[in-house]
Amino acid sequence: MKYHLEKHKLANWWETHETGKILCTLCPRYCTIGNGQAGFCYIRQNIEGKLYSIGYGRPTGFAIDPIEKKPLNHFLPGSSILSFGTAGCNLGCKFCQNWSISKAKLNSVHSNYASPEDVIALAVKYKTPSIAFTYNDPVIFGEYVVDVSKLAGEEKINSVMVTAGYIDNEARKEVFKYITAANVDLKSFSEMFYHKLTFSHLAPVLDTLAWLKNETDIWLEITTLLIPEENDSEEEIKQMCGWLLQNLGDDVPVHFTAFHPDFKLRNIPSTPISTLVNARNIALSSGIKFCYVGNVHHLESQSTYCPKCKALLIQRNWHSIETFELSGNMCRNCCAKIPGKFF
Secondary structure (H helix, E strand, O other), X not given: OOOOHHHOEEOOOEEEOOOOOEEEOOOOOOOEEOOOOEOOOOOEEXXXXXXXXXXXXXXXXXXXXXXXXXXXXXXXXXXXXXXXXXXXXXXXXXXXXXXXXXXXXXXXXXXXXXXXXXXXXXXXXXXXXXXXXXXXXXXXXXXXXXXXXXXXXXXXXXXXXXXXXXXXXXXHHHHOOOOOEEEXXXXXXXXXXXHHHHOOOOHHHXXXXXXXHHHOOOEEEEEEEEOOOOOOOHHXXXXXXXXHHHHHOOOOOEEXXXXXXXXXXXXOOOOOHHHHHHHHHHHHHHOOOOEEEEOOOOHHHHOEEOOOOOOEEXXXXXXXXXXXXXXXXXXXXXXXXXXXXXX
């Protein structure tokens, strides 16, 4: 087979394995990849003894979204964000809501070449203050993330990672170097869930969360998709909230979002609103200051309140903002400081 190497980006984060195969060190899978083969993610391929990022510059499409859709509720609320991803993923979630992209190979989905400069030009053209690496997990196209986010920073454009946080602890220092905000999917607080339903492990995700919060200046929010009878028990939610409080503090916003039947979990019903609201109440009662629900319409649970005086600060109707009572990052009623980045 003849490869056009000039069309591919030589990857970072790999070494030659003792077997002669390539060992990819980007994520905790540490795939060993034979010549002509790709790793679990589909887009990191061994070509003639070198690892190439064949997803580099190959987005499957762009969209301009409200930033609340990421979801980020404390980072430039009400603003727009240029969103894109590639094919492939380094997790195997049976409940994936974007499986047509994340479980696809590049040759099975439509993609056009877009250089980092092209991405920045689109953001400038449409006046979006931020760019989001999303839809599939941007960890797998880390080289592209680094180059785009570096250019974005030079143009005063924010870069957002929407990720499962499944990344090697050395590689993440480079991949997140120019990132300004992240939403990390904490898919469950159970190793059994991670192993059975995502084909990955919980510990590296918790390690990434702690690193993001405690060792970087990246704004962090967390999302958990609640799946009936799988990760929605009160006990698990209490354990998760306890870990978050102990390791990240009380000011990291948490989002509980609704599952709908998809991909390989079509036999499980959608998450009831009552389950989401109950999870939010558990989080707030535990001491987490900001907790939201998503993928459903529930004004109270989608809005932001001052943790000191309880005033309504930001009322959201789906992804639209109808009330905004902040002066910078201060509550207009009691002047309490609200964590995040606000206009």
